[in-house]
Amino acid sequence: MSRTELETELKRITEAVNSKLEEIARVPDVPEKSVYEAMRYSLLAGGKRLRPVLTAAAAVMTGGDFDDAVTAGCALECVHTYSLIHDDLPCMDDDDLRRGKPTCHKVFPENIALLAGDGLLTKAFEIISAPDSFKTLSAETVNKLALCLSRAAGCGGMIGGQVIDLESENMENISAERLTLMHRKKTGAMIEAAALMGALIGGITDENSGEYKAISDYAMNLGLAFQIKDDILDVVGDENVLGKPVGSDEQQGKNTFVTLLGISGAEERLKKCTADAIGAIEIFGEKGAFLRELARKLVSRDN
């Protein structure tokens, strides 16, 4: 697959996702509309839509329905967005800006931002369980989607990773194992769930099958590669392209793959994770071309 073909397919998926998110983010005319406005503000604040892209691409690769995958991907994006809102709150990272825009609690009162996060997390499960959400899925598959999402988002996944991250701040000599565990949970679990939910929609529901494991492997390595690239860009990136100041990790005393392995060590690790991701889905042959090219694109990105 050429880079142009990749970009065309990426555009098709993100347009479908953004159009569905626009629908989900509609603000009803009710007394409590402020919380809907806050949800909408954060949900439509942009971003790469990486998780829905993975869901849609994994579904297409495995013969699943595109629209159903977009819907499931939007549920993932609701969970991802809630995690960003809560992560930015004063008692967490206390961030004023995200992607160059004021964070949710800077635009809305802090309590409304908190509730908007809660609302998006709850909305994700309403989307999954609503009877008119999916056209092609059995009730059993829908249950599996909900289970996959709740496990990835919960304390065994993303929330657990955030706790490890919070409790690692200013920790000296953090081990590579702890750093890897933190990222595998904090961002990796949801990235893996995104791909696996696509696989579920494509009918790959047996956790012990080779295809399921291959997709899990791909996503795990992709998630780690994504994080390592982020850490590298924070040191060597271009502020104008990144849209945020370079060197912020070091300033905040954050443990990263670069502080742990050095730039060249981190780049080596990045190459290995990317190669492992690409190798994992060889078994899908030509159908895996988009996901392999996507992994290559993510390594070479500059923002």
Add this chain to the structure above:
Amino acid sequence: MSRTELETELKRITEAVNSKLEEIARVPDVPEKSVYEAMRYSLLAGGKRLRPVLTAAAAVMTGGDFDDAVTAGCALECVHTYSLIHDDLPCMDDDDLRRGKPTCHKVFPENIALLAGDGLLTKAFEIISAPDSFKTLSAETVNKLALCLSRAAGCGGMIGGQVIDLESENMENISAERLTLMHRKKTGAMIEAAALMGALIGGITDENSGEYKAISDYAMNLGLAFQIKDDILDVVGDENVLGKPVGSDEQQGKNTFVTLLGISGAEERLKKCTADAIGAIEIFGEKGAFLRELARKLVSRDN
């Protein structure tokens, strides 16, 4: 049903619920265990377990499996507990005490308390969707449980009610309509979901059936009666029995059914809601005895 029989059945249900919650609240030996400890602290901090009691009683009334109802009730209790943790946070009500014990963010760091709330909300949906949670339910019914719970907990229900509550503070001349809408959403939606999830477990899955509507009606009126009684107790209750200072609503300038209707007006409304709740489930005959007696007990409670 005599008051003694009611108490015996109440004890049976709450013991089963507490034993299941103890299992759910187990703390694994992992690096991120602090968030599990915070979840456990709040989940096992006591309380009436009203929601699981309603689920189990409605399931028993409609011929559903008791254990499955207890499991679904525990998912509701996870959502209820998360809402209390977030409600107590500094940016919300900023409460130091709940039921006479320090609130979650007073015992754990504020960010861990926030994440413990997020974790409990997520856990609720993991409980519902896990394949070994229910013995007697079809995948379709499990989806309906998840939908019922997510709608009641989300912006159309509990969260929406909290927003109306926050935005009504210090509002002068709040209308009876707004106060009723706020309570119907803030606490009523989850109480209604509790009873309806019991009905779903009992096989009453048609939202247009008379039985479904009767149970919905019962719970809606019970929830409102519960709130009115709370408002009355805050004025005329005994501090030693209540376990919290009397008159706190007035001190905080809160709008309540008592400020709106006066004591005797609130008592009249309480009587009407209770009678309506009891009347709604007449159609279940002798099988509805427990839920009817429960409504009578809640009116006459002194804490």
